[in-house]
Amino acid sequence: MDAEISPEEVDELLDADEDVRVVDIRPEAEFDRGHIPGSENVPFHALADEIERFDGADRIVTVCPHGKASVQAARLVASYEGVSDDARVESMEGGLSKWEYGLTRSGDEENASDEGADGDDTDEPDAPF
Numbered sequence: 001m002d003a004e005i006s007p008e009e010v011d012e013l014l015d016a017d018e019d020v021r022v023v024d025i026r027p028e029a030e031f032d033r034g035h036i037p038g039s040e041n042v043p044f045h046a047l048a049d050e051i052e053r054f055d056g057a058d059r060i061v062t063v064c065p066h067g068k069a070s071v072q073a074a075r076l077v078a079s080y081e082g083v084s085d086d087a088r089v090e091s092m093e094g095g096l097s098k099w100e101y102g103l104t105r106s107g108d109e110e111n112a113s114d115e116g117a118d119g120d121d122t123d124e125p126d127a128p129f
Helices: 006-017 028-033 045-052 068-079
Strands: 004-005 021-024 059-063 088-092
Touching: 006 059, 045 068, 059 068, 068 088
Parallel strands: 004 088, 021 059, 059 088
Antiparallel strands: none
């Protein structure tokens, strides 16, 4: 893992249409209720089995509710042989609780919602996102 990246920096990368893969590691149902536009869902429990999806990626940012589990996910992704030595692998600092740029619901990728974060600082699976 290279470092943590702020939500502001992630938003700037996405706005600039940079080649970045934002990987949301929450369970699918939580992802479906609201996620960063353009992010992809690979639940943490499935990450090791799905890690080949990141072969050849230049930049990967892992995301979770509060920025704790995503650090572990970023370390796992960075340790995978298929991720090139040149790839940047980062965890989004503070997780979705610090994301202030709108979320998209699955099936509604065109329109970002205005839902914000709940401010809770635990990585509980029953979090609203």
